Amino acid sequence: MSNININSSFLRFSDLIIVYLIILLSLSFTTNGSTMHVTCGTDIELKCPIRSIKSPNEVISWFRPNSSQTHLTLIAIGDILFSEYATIGRYNLISSSSSSSIPRLLISNVLTEDQGIYTCKSSSSGQHSIKLLVNSHPHLSPSSPLLLYPVNRTFTLTCSLLCDLEINLNDLIWLVNGELLNKTNHDFHIETISSNAQRLTISLNKRNRNFLQANYTCRYDGKETHILVRRRTKEELHRLPRQHDSSAQYLFQTLFDTGQTQYQASYMTIIFLLLLYFY
Known part of the structure; x- marks a missing residue:
């Protein structure tokens, strides 16, 4: 009889252990x-x-x-x-x-x-x-893609290593479309703005007046980050919200980018109508 009691007690105890393990597993x-x-x-x-x-x-x-x-x-x-x-x-x-x-x-x-x-x-x-x-990768701002109005002649990119308080800025390299940025094909200026950041200013001159888009890269210590810079197309401009500045910029850009002087009278008429419209 005592053996039966021991066995039943053991079974109840083992059942309790199983229930406890199930609860423990469900919680963890x-x-x-x-x-x-x-x-x-x-x-x-x-x-x-x-x-x-x-x-x-x-x-x-x-x-x-x-x-x-x-x-x-x-x-x-x-x-x-x-x-x-x-x-x-x-x-x-x-x-x-x-x-x-x-x-x-x-x-x-x-x-x-x-x-x-x-x-x-x-x-x-x-x-x-x-x-x-x-x-701790290089960080480029503004974010990609950088969309330019056709009127833009310059744009600025900033490269920084935000987790490093100080870096060797001589080891920070700029590339465009995978090639080292050089004065032969690009008009640019680089300035140091802090102990871990550089600012690159690109000027679009006559040599690259037909600039459409390019990939710019900031590389440091084997790590790099990229940004796509491109001009908006006319279709994109038409889809933008109509604002006085953007539409005027587009008209003036058309005026100066064509390089044609035989239609100066037409251009002067457009400018005169714009002045009447705004004032």
């Missing part, structure tokens, strides 16, 4: 992690693809690596961002009341200290880890 369930690369100084959006449409009261919590990278620090619960991160201004939660939407964490102006493993945890459906790698 983790979706496959992902890896994201971001260039220092740019913005990144981390997505949490674990929201359950079956749990309307589900709460998503966000964790980020601390300064020593030894453990994760809780930075947000639901739609509430902790004050120490809210005051920084670089962290923002993007969520929606819709149960099918994906919660997101936006990090602006990413720094090297932002690198590490981020985790979003659900109150009902597990967790997801994102390994964020911050690369």
Whole structure:
């Protein structure tokens, strides 16, 4: 009889262990992690693809690596961002009341200290880890593509390494369409604007007055970034919102780009009509 009691007690105990393991596994369930690369100084959006449409009261919590990278620090619960991160201004939660939407964490102006493993945890459906790698690549501004009005004779590009406080600017190289920028075919000026940034100004002169587009590259320490610069076509100009400056610029550009002088009377008539229209 005692053996029967022992066996039944053991069975109940083993059942409890199985139930406990099932609960433990359900709580610690983790979706496959992902890896994201971001260039220092740019913005990144981390997505949490674990929201359950079956749990309307589900709460998503966000964790980020601390300064020593030894453990994760809780930075947000639901739609509430902790004050120490809210005051920084670089962290923002993007969520929606819709149960099918994906919660997101936006990090602006990413720094090297932002690198590490981020985790979003659900109150009902597990967790997801994102390994964020911050690369110190050259950063070009404005963003690509740079669209010029036909009237533009100059444009400016800025190359910087935002994660490096100081670089050897002599090792920063500019290329156009894969070729080193040189004075033979291009009229340009380079100026140092900080210890980690250069500004390139290109002047479109008579040699390249028919400029349509080109790829410009900033290269440093074997790493590079590109920007496409091109002039807008007439079709694109027609699709732009009608503004007095843009339409006047286009007419004046047509006047000076054609290089024809035999229609000066027509041009003077156009200018006179424009003046009447504006005044």
